[in-house]
Amino acid sequence: MSNETFRKRGHVESGHVQTFTRLEEYIIRGLAHHISQNEEVSLTFLAEECHVSKSTVIMAVKKLGYQGFDDLVHNIRFNAQTSSGVLLPGKLVEGDCEEIVCKLADRLRLCEGRRNFIFTGDRRTSDVVARYMSRKLAMFDLFATMSTDYAMARREVLECGTAFFILHRELPRRAAHEQDAGYGMGMLRSARDAGFDIVAFSDDPDRRAAQEADLLVRISPNEDEDVDLFVPKTLMVFEQALTHYAQRRSANGE
Template identity: 25%
Template sequence: MNLDISKMVDKYQLSETEEKILLYIINNIENVKDIGVRGIAKENYTSTTTIMNLAKKLGYSGFLDMYYNLNFTLKQKKSHFSCQKNNKYYGVDLEELLALIESKKISDFINLLVENKGEIIYTCGQGFSDPIVRYITKKLLVLGFNCIYSEAYESYDVNAIKAKLFITVSKSGETDFLVKVSESAKKNGIKVVSFTGDVDNTIAKISDINFKLYDMNTIDDRNKLATSFYSNILMLFEFLIGIYLEKNQKN
């Protein structure tokens, strides 16, 4: 997958050539010092002056200063965000995050994403779950999925839009509207994936794949108390997307 550096391009007003060079340096950070300025210029059909000007634009004193800073930043990020280091993922303990989740559910979900890359994916949430589902939707959209989000009060019929997959989030797993949509989807052969709290619930039972996460305040229906439930769903979803991307790259 190509790295998106559009915000950096806008911030420093980089030209197309400068953007291309910067991406080349980032993608070849392990070897770019040995390649050198002349080698980079040759590979990108440009001049060494263009590369030096790029370094200046980014606020570095020269090519080596740019290389060392980018190399340090990329290595630090990779180390910090690695899901393999000390069983942590983005600083979250994987054992805690995945404590209630069977590995088969993870592989089944990844397979569902692969199978439905060109199909319509329908998403819906309500209350505090709404922004979480919106995030999931946007993440899938930027990854090229055909994802449609619906407000809970809208009368969209999950079957009418010919969706193949329905994804929802519900802390209680008993939200009436979401239960009805899940039942409707299931009845019409649409796969249902849900993220819910750890207590047995209706949506979990309906779902083809249900990811349960520990809910520290099960009876706090109005979400007045502090909780890690919603943030953990985002972390879990990013973890799942990471696995999906790794599988895609290998294929």
């Protein structure tokens, strides 16, 4: 991010374009230099480096259109992560994302007033997804219990709804143990026999349980061996489906 980029961000206030004093220009040049070197500086460090008070630095930053120094740092981090694809990966799923999201929203309808559960393929990564999904579903009065207990797949008085399977293939460097391709099949078949609709989120094309799901959300595989994006990708698809579901309920006056 260059000094000129900062200058162009100067916003209009009371009908006049913000102007910078020589001291503010000096502060902005120093800030731009650190950013161009991928160096993150604190408010205190920048103030001391420029031999000014913290309030002077904040005033210069606000003239750039930010609410304060913290807002500036947040935007720099967000833009850097977005451009690198770490925070917002471009490709979430294999296939038509919009179509998959709509189908997933249909499955959320099947959860209403029924017994649902979330099965995780591993307890180190996928449990994070399951806990998040369970909490978010509860906000819409949809209840899904996290479980690997076969008893959850039995027929009971309450009608069966949807069984969500989180089946993640961990990065080779991080996997503590190998899971065979058939892992989860017993639970899936028990759930299907009991009458559950099966939804699987998986980035493992060899996982047989994923292949036999009623709806398979094929999360795009990791492109970087050092960065595991299964969790954020899965949650982003899930959030999009929740948005569709909420919009449908609103349209129906629910």
